[in-house]
Amino acid sequence: MDSQGPLPSTPASRFDIGLIVNGTSHRLAVDARTTLLDALRDRLHLTGTKRGCDLGQCGACTVLLEGRRINACLTLAVMVHGRAITTIEGIATDGELHxxxxxxxxxxxxxxxxxxxxxxxxxxxxxxxxxxxxxxxxxxxxxxxxxxxxxxxxxxxxxxxxxxxxx
Ligand code: FES
Ligand code: FES
Missing domain, CATH: 1.10.150.120 ([2Fe-2S]-binding domain)
Structure with a gap:
């Protein structure tokens, strides 16, 4: 007889999230550990945001979260579900540099x-x-x-x- 009972439920490791990047909405299924930097570069192919240290020490990955600067390498994509992100690709308007x-x-x-x-x-x-x-x-x-x-x-x-x- 099995005395161990049912296995405890495991927490979800993938999440369906929405990101609003440079005014465009995106739906993504991401691992819980996916950083915003990975989501931007590897999933949305917005490679203007650079990966330097990946440790929050260099600022190469700086983006704006609703106007406030953050390090995308230190931010999990799930943390910014439904929020507005601005990257370097999004600051020029109608072909005019910011x-x-x-x-x-x-x-x-x-x-x-x-x-x-x-x-x-x-x-x-x-x-x-x-x-x-x-x-x-x-x-x-x-x-x-x-x-x-x-x-x-x-x-x-x-x-x-x-x-x-x-x-
Ligand atoms: S890559 Fe260096 S702070 Fe994010
Ligand atoms: S690291 Fe080369 S211009 Fe800043």
Missing amino acids: PMQTAFVQHDAFQCGYCTPGQIMSAIGLLNESRTTDEATIREHMSGNICRCGAYTNIVAAVRDAAARGS
């Missing part, structure tokens, strides 16, 4: 460009939080975005310029 993108181009605020999508998304998030043009404050608030090429001087100049123009 003013922050224009500022980065005008100030030559990149070298290899790998960190640039995260820098730009973080800078937009920063200006949503504060319109400061103070260099020290911008450096502090952008400190989660690492640039291995060391383009910080021009990045800060671009953010200050965009802030001053009210971008």
